[in-house]
Every structure is written in structure tokens, then in C-alpha cells.
Amino acid sequence: MHTVQAEEAWLQRSQAILQALESQPRPDWLNGQSEQLDVKRQAQQLLEASQANQTEALSTRSATVASGVRTNPSNKPVTLLFVSFSLGESALKSIFEEAAGRDDVLLVFRGTKPGQKLPALMADLKRLLKGVDPLPNIVIDPTRFQRWSVTSVPDIVVEQDGKTRLHVLGVSSLSWLDEQLKAGKQGDLGVLGDVGEIAEVDLLEEVKRRMAAIDWKQKQQQAIARFWEQQKFEVLPVTQEDRDRSVDLTITAPRDLTAPNGQLVIRAGQTVNPLEKMPFGLCLMVFDATVPAQVELIQHQSCHDKQARVMYLATSLPRQSGWDSLQRLETALQAPVYLLTPDVRSRFQLQQVPAIVEQVGNQLVVRERKLPVSTGERS
Numbered sequence: 001m002h003t004v005q006a007e008e009a010w011l012q013r014s015q016a017i018l019q020a021l022e023s024q025p026r027p028d029w030l031n032g033q034s035e036q037l038d039v040k041r042q043a044q045q046l047l048e049a050s051q052a053n054q055t056e057a058l059s060t061r062s063a064t065v066a067s068g069v070r071t072n073p074s075n076k077p078v079t080l081l082f083v084s085f086s087l088g089e090s091a092l093k094s095i096f097e098e099a100a101g102r103d104d105v106l107l108v109f110r111g112t113k114p115g116q117k118l119p120a121l122m123a124d125l126k127r128l129l130k131g132v133d134p135l136p137n138i139v140i141d142p143t144r145f146q147r148w149s150v151t152s153v154p155d156i157v158v159e160q161d162g163k164t165r166l167h168v169l170g171v172s173s174l175s176w177l178d179e180q181l182k183a184g185k186q187g188d189l190g191v192l193g194d195v196g197e198i199a200e201v202d203l204l205e206e207v208k209r210r211m212a213a214i215d216w217k218q219k220q221q222q223a224i225a226r227f228w229e230q231q232k233f234e235v236l237p238v239t240q241e242d243r244d245r246s247v248d249l250t251i252t253a254p255r256d257l258t259a260p261n262g263q264l265v266i267r268a269g270q271t272v273n274p275l276e277k278m279p280f281g282l283c284l285m286v287f288d289a290t291v292p293a294q295v296e297l298i299q300h301q302s303c304h305d306k307q308a309r310v311m312y313l314a315t316s317l318p319r320q321s322g323w324d325s326l327q328r329l330e331t332a333l334q335a336p337v338y339l340l341t342p343d344v345r346s347r348f349q350l351q352q353v354p355a356i357v358e359q360v361g362n363q364l365v366v367r368e369r370k371l372p373v374s375t376g377e378r379s
Helices: 004-013 017-022 039-049 050-058 088-098 118-128 144-147 176-182 203-210 216-229 291-299 320-333 344-346
Strands: 078-082 105-109 138-140 155-160 163-169 187-191 241-246 265-267 282-287 309-314 337-339 356-360 365-369
Touching: 050 187, 078 144, 078 176, 088 105, 088 176, 118 138, 144 203, 144 241, 144 282, 163 176, 216 320, 291 320, 320 337
Parallel strands: 078 105, 105 138, 163 187, 282 309, 309 337
Antiparallel strands: 078 155, 155 163, 241 365, 282 356, 356 365
């Protein structure tokens, strides 16, 4: 079996459905909830998302490649001609030429050949379409094969209002089909020619197989590890001496501020201290969680306002054991721990840690506290 990395690379390289699928949440059928999955609906959405990729792969000109959803009014018939490379390149070339310019005709492939990647299939189609102008509508849609129970080719279904108007096996001639429709033929005409097996795999089933082979638990662990590897910390220097600083939150209103009911709250140019209108209500404990001495010091600090809610803000956490360290820290503090963000650091003018931020009177005070001697080094 391929490794997880190889499977992921396959998904990334395979355009269209595979690219769209990888951007979606993990599908329900991988969670053991297959009975809740509307496969056809999801596949249709993926196929629609693949239209741009298919168009670019098939032609450098403004080719029209069907995405599985017709632009024709729903009450007009659409001819679905199910084809495969098992018909032979010569036969496919003839079908492409006859379908050229027919907006009412879709040439439907089921997927790629066994072991073939989607770009290689597109390259094969582009080669066969050389010289065909205008290009026919081609769609890679395994859901239509499933819907109409197509198991051999060529197979023609004339679809109208979601129902079968005419069905015939073993015929690929559109001119012959037009004559039958003109003569009023309807229903199942049976097998009127040679049919062959479908060379391509069901692309949807192949995607499901490869997705199911991925170790999602490992993926989750890798994602968790990458979070801490990529996390940017707001690291601050260690406090060298005890210091208390006041932070002035007074602001000057740049314009009149009114309440939703139109009542004037603040006039333009008026200075306001938010703490006079609404108490801060928090006591911020800011520290470097990679330094045990800072954690210990913070645990023994008390807030001036005993009613204030304590909030712990870490400037840094160990990258190698981020989540485990965070869990141990929260257990020790018996409270949630949050990472310090740039806006919070700037708003409260934080300069050194450990520090406590709380309201005293109508001001915020930042209390920076020096660590005991010989305990300021990082662990």
C-alpha cells in the first residue's frame, strides 16, 4: 500500500475533483455515517468546481467543457452519450467530430484508466480533440454512470425533465439518433450494435478508496504539531526589577457618537476614560510559560480587586509539546490559559514579564514583578 505521503501527493496533483475534494471537510462516509451521505450531490458539487481546471487542460482556446450541469432549459432534451477509451481512439475521434458544436449533447466519461492520473487523461483528450472545432461538450461524471446504470459503451440516454426519453445501447451515431427522435421514437430501444466494457475506473469510487486509505488520526496529529511549529509568540523580556506603571485609556472622540436610538453619547472632541463608564473587571496575569519560575510566581500573585476575573496570558509555550504543556499548565492554574496577541500587548502597553494588569481607581496599572534570584533562565 502506498504511504500516507504518497496518497496526499496523489490528491494534490490530481486536478479537478481531487483538488476540490481536498478543500472540503472530511466526508461523512469516512466517519462511518455512509447512510447519511448524498454521494451524488457531493460529487456533482466537486465536478462543478472542476470546470475551470478541465477547460485549461483541454485547450488553450476558450473551450467549453461541461461540468455536469447543463445550461439548456430544463424542459429541452439533452443527449448523454456515454463513452470510453475502450471504443478506440479512431471511434472517439469520430464521435468528437460529430458532437462538435452540439449544445444539446454531452459526451460522458466515467473517470481515468486504471493507474492513470487525471492530468494524463486530460492530455489524451486534448490530443484527440486537436483539429476539432468547435469543441464538443465533455464531462467526467461517474455519478451519471451510476444514475443511469451504465455498465457498457456506447450507451445513449436522451434525458428530459430528469427522465429518460430514449435509451439505446451499441449506437454512437448522433445523426442516426436525430432521425429516430424526428420519427417520434421513444423508450428503450434495446441493444442495436456492439458494446464493450468501460476502460475507466469510477473516479468517485477511486477517490473514496484513496481517501479511506489515509491515516486521518496521523493527519490530525501532524496538523496539531504544525500549529505550534508555525505559531508566532509575543515574546517579552524578563522583568529586571519591580515596577508599577499606569496606563491611560483616555480617548478623544473623532466624531459624535450616538446610541442606536439616536441619543448622543459622546460629542466630537470630547475626552473620555472608559473606566469611568464601565469597570475593567479583569485581572490579567501575563507570563512566559516556558519559564517555570514565572509560572510559579504568577500562581502566588493576588489581584487588588478580589472580584475581578483572573485571565492568564502566556507569551510563549514549548513548541515540541505545545498542547500537552498547555493542558498541564491549565491544570496547575485551574483556569484557561490564552496566548498573548499583538493587539492586547499594544493596548495595555506590556513591556516585560511577568506582569499583572488590573484596574486601580480610574486607571489601569501594570505591575511588573522581578523573579527570585537565579530563577530567570528559560527551561
